[in-house]
Amino acid sequence: MSFSSTLFYLFFIFVVIIHYLMPKKYRWVVLLIASYVFCVSADVKFGLLLLVSTAISYFAGLWIDQAQDRKIKKRFMLLGVAANTALLFVFKYLDFFFDSVSSVLAAAGFDWSFRGLELLLPLGISFYTFQTISYILDVYNGVVLPEKNFGRYALYVSFFPKLVSGPIERAGHLLPQLYNPAPFDYQKFVDSLVRIGWGLFKKLVIADRLAVVANTYFSDPASFYAPQAVLAVLFYSFQVYIDFAAYCDIAIGTARILGINLVENFDQPYFAKSVTEFWRRWHISLSNWLRDYLFIPLNFATRRKRSAFYQYRNILIVFLVSGIWHGANWTFIVWGALHGLYQVFEAATQKLRNKWIKKLNLDRNSFSHQLFQILLTFALVSFAWVFFRAASIREAFTILYSIVTAHGVTGVDGWAFTRLGLDSLEIGVAVHALAIVFVVELLQQKHNLLQSLNRQPLVFRWTAYLVLIFSIIIFGFYHTYQPEDFIYFQF
Numbered sequence: 001m002s003f004s005s006t007l008f009y010l011f012f013i014f015v016v017i018i019h020y021l022m023p024k025k026y027r028w029v030v031l032l033i034a035s036y037v038f039c040v041s042a043d044v045k046f047g048l049l050l051l052v053s054t055a056i057s058y059f060a061g062l063w064i065d066q067a068q069d070r071k072i073k074k075r076f077m078l079l080g081v082a083a084n085t086a087l088l089f090v091f092k093y094l095d096f097f098f099d100s101v102s103s104v105l106a107a108a109g110f111d112w113s114f115r116g117l118e119l120l121l122p123l124g125i126s127f128y129t130f131q132t133i134s135y136i137l138d139v140y141n142g143v144v145l146p147e148k149n150f151g152r153y154a155l156y157v158s159f160f161p162k163l164v165s166g167p168i169e170r171a172g173h174l175l176p177q178l179y180n181p182a183p184f185d186y187q188k189f190v191d192s193l194v195r196i197g198w199g200l201f202k203k204l205v206i207a208d209r210l211a212v213v214a215n216t217y218f219s220d221p222a223s224f225y226a227p228q229a230v231l232a233v234l235f236y237s238f239q240v241y242i243d244f245a246a247y248c249d250i251a252i253g254t255a256r257i258l259g260i261n262l263v264e265n266f267d268q269p270y271f272a273k274s275v276t277e278f279w280r281r282w283h284i285s286l287s288n289w290l291r292d293y294l295f296i297p298l299n300f301a302t303r304r305k306r307s308a309f310y311q312y313r314n315i316l317i318v319f320l321v322s323g324i325w326h327g328a329n330w331t332f333i334v335w336g337a338l339h340g341l342y343q344v345f346e347a348a349t350q351k352l353r354n355k356w357i358k359k360l361n362l363d364r365n366s367f368s369h370q371l372f373q374i375l376l377t378f379a380l381v382s383f384a385w386v387f388f389r390a391a392s393i394r395e396a397f398t399i400l401y402s403i404v405t406a407h408g409v410t411g412v413d414g415w416a417f418t419r420l421g422l423d424s425l426e427i428g429v430a431v432h433a434l435a436i437v438f439v440v441e442l443l444q445q446k447h448n449l450l451q452s453l454n455r456q457p458l459v460f461r462w463t464a465y466l467v468l469i470f471s472i473i474i475f476g477f478y479h480t481y482q483p484e485d486f487i488y489f490q491f
Contacts, residue, residue, distance in 0.1 A: 001041055002485060003250045004203050011038070012254060019258055020184055028155055028178050031258065038160035039123055046123045049087065053125075054157045056083045057132035061139040061146035061153075077140040081133050088129045091119050096328030124164045126325055126491050128157050130289055135171045137293055144171045152178050161255040165247050165488035167265045167285035174260070181259030191450055192253040197468045199249030202242045202437060204476030204483070209422065209430040210239035211484045216421035218389055221399045225408025227415050229399055236389050237382040238434055240487055241270060244283070247486045268441045273373035275342040275380055286325075290318050312347065316340040326491050331387045331396060338384040429475055 001008040015034045019027050040047035060080025067073045089097075135156075138144045147153040156175050162168075182188070217224055217232030224232070248265040255262045265284050272278035279287050295318045302310040316337065323336020362369055383400075390396035401407075408414030418424060443449055453461060 001038060002483075002489075003247060004200065004483060004486075016257060024181070024183075027181060027259075028152055031159065031178075032151055032155040035155060035158040035160040035163065039158060039163060042123045043120065045120075049091070049122045049125070050128065050158055051154070053084055053087055053128060053132055054154045055150075056080055056087075057136050057157070058147070058150055058153050060136050062148075064136070064139050065146040073140060077136055080136040084129050084132050084136075088125055091122055091125055093324075093328045094119070100330075121490070123489075127166045127168055128163065130168050130286075130325075131170075132157060134168070134289060134293060138171055144175070147171070147175055159255070159260070161251040161258075161260075162262055165244070165251070165486060165491070166283075167248060167251070167263045168289050169262065169285070173263065177260050182261070183259065187454070188256055191454070192256040194450065194453075194465070194468070195253035195256070196250050197465075197472065199246040199253065200472050200476065201433070201468060202246035202249065203486070204472055206430055206433045206437065207239050207243035207246060208476075208484045209426055210235040210242070210434075212421040212426075214239055214389065216419075218391070218395075221390075221395060221402070224402075224419070225411065225414030226403050226406050227409060228417060228420055229402050229407075231417055232420060233382055233386055233399070233403075235430075237378070237385050240385065240388070241266075241282075242434070242437065243484075243487045247488060268445065270378055270381075270438075271374055271441065271445075272377050273370060274346055274377055275339060276346050278377055278381060279339070279343070286322070290322060294318050294321060308348070312344040315343050315347070319343070326388070330393055331390055334393060334396070335384050335388040338387065342380055342384075433471075433475070 001011060011034075015030065019030045019034075022030050036047050036050075039050055057080055060076055060083075063076040064073045064080075067076060135144070139146050147156065152175065155178055156169070156171060159169075159174070213232055214236040217228060218236070221229065221232075245266045252262045252264070263285055267281040267284065269278050269281035272281050295314055298314040298317060299311065302314070317340075319336040319340030320333060321336070322339070323332045323334070326332045326335070357364065364370075386399055387393070387396045390399060413419075417427065422430070440449065453464060456464075
């Protein structure tokens, strides 16, 4: 059930009604059943795997708590983390591993090949695996007490609004809410509906339109010219953000209607003035997970080695893991490595850049300087997105070569953007709607727009609601292209 489908909202309405009809102490049961129905609606096997992962981490937490000896606690911790990681590896990376080994052997002159299992990627496995691992580590480190109620713990892992693509929740934040969900609040209900509507606007009106251009170009980049390549890369850069942010808007909105607050996952990342800042604003739950469970432990392990080399090495390791987490392809590894190298460069040259800024008497707070930083960061991030989206590293270099050599810039055909699958009217709708989103984000930096809207007269509020609803209906449903799944469903 996609968050942009009618079936999901019929399912959600039914869940909300049953949820609030039940006594408060049993509402978690309704949510648990709903979460597993949501999961098995895609494939029954996905529900079984989710249950196995849940059981592994649940019992690991209990055994860690019951063990008296620190070494035994560590063994249970390592066993739980290894078992969940093994599930992720088998279902997501085993075929990639076999293909890579076969390629290496072929390059070395050995005529050996390994056949993968061709397993279907389970729903949300990357997200709930990180969530179960964080739970095991938090219990081991004494951050949280183990959850004794298996059902509530199963709900913590499977809660359907965040199951497929996050946010990646922590036990200390989500588990207490499952015992004591917030009561129904009319204003929160309305605000959540607005948040869901805003997510649908982003997805149906913008992201799915941008996807047409990106899909058309990346399906056969060799048949297009440099101007079309630039537009496709830009559209994909916006698509991947708008699409994922739309998912999170809907996930957070639906959870709040059910009395559960999920963590925010985005903070206007394309207004970041460095790649380091970008990662503090982009996919925040993943960034924080990597910081707390990988980067900080790596730094702690090398605390006696004061050389900056180890910190830079740790940054690269973290972002290589981020790349691998996203997908079983070398393109994702290169994408992660690029973001790691960007941040190593920023850290290594910080003092030098500060010196030159002072020497040139540049004002860091000036509009021109901040705009330059934002555009440079966006360009670096967009460059990396080419590898993220391309089918292979060779294809990514083909795209970049076309852009660098300005292939077809002087010809009329190179500027025929309608070849990318959208006519000029549809491109105009996408661009104008995208501009609205970024204007809203600019205003949101200084004002809470939802609170401001709530202070307006009833007529004004309902006018805004109706404009949003009819924009979704008119521009989101009446089109000639096929609706797209959310991008992060594949991870």
